[in-house]
Amino acid sequence: MARPRKHDQSKILDAVERVVARDGVLTVDAVAKEAGVSKATVLYEHASKRDLIAALVNRTIQADNAFNKACAAPFEGKPDAPLKGRIEAARRSPPVPDGNPAVLSLVSALMQDAELRAEFHRNQKTLSRHILAEASNPRAARLAWLALEGLKYQQHLELHDWNEAERAEILSDIETLADFGKDGIGNGNG
Structure with a gap:
């Protein structure tokens, strides 16, 4: 058959x-x-509807990981390559215009479903370990990554709307924070 x-x-x-x-x-x-x-x-x-949401969450995670990996490729072999790639990915991905209710619904689904949250948590934990393992200064990289993720969540949840110039300046500041870590934060100088 x-x-x-x-x-x-x-x-x-x-x-x-x-x-x-x-x-x-x-x-x-x-x-x-x-x-x-x-x-x-x-x-x-x-x-079920839950399975549809789970499949969408999984696809979103995979697509985000693939995009960030592609953005990190030019930095391969250099200090902080995964973090620099994520910063570059943020530069290439402007905020969602006029909001994206699907993103808000996915976040809501994640908060209400422990299994969906666990999948996202596993991905974030893996990402964090990778960023810190490749960091020239893990403390500075952790702060830069947290700042970057904060910027992205502020935008996606429509909590703040920066114009293009402000957003570019923030991303530059995050990159400076990551670079500063080589001589500053956690190295006895900061």
Whole structure:
């Protein structure tokens, strides 16, 4: 007996993002309609709305990791390459214009679901270890990384809206903080 073919997961997950952004809520019916597939197809691929969100969280984490890795490639073999790559990624990724309700919904889902939060936590822990292991000064790198993540969350959660010049200046300051660590923070000089 032939095994049913898997449907394009990107198409279904793209539909999840659009539905959440447009409607503010997620229903399997809306996802199926948006993706142009049957409700049975969505449920065959993902047994529940929670599974759809989990798949979207996983895809988001993988895409973010891949983008940051690509941005770090030019710094390969240099001090602080992973952190410098993340700073470069932030430069290349302007804030989400007019907000992104899908991001806010994902954050809400993460806060309400321990398993989803655990996946995000594992990724952040791995990232932190990698950044600190490659850092010329782990204390300065940790502060720079925290500043960078704070900037990103402020933007994505629409808590603050910096203009392009301010954002560029902040990213430059974060990079300076990372560079300062070579001679400053935690080296007996700061």
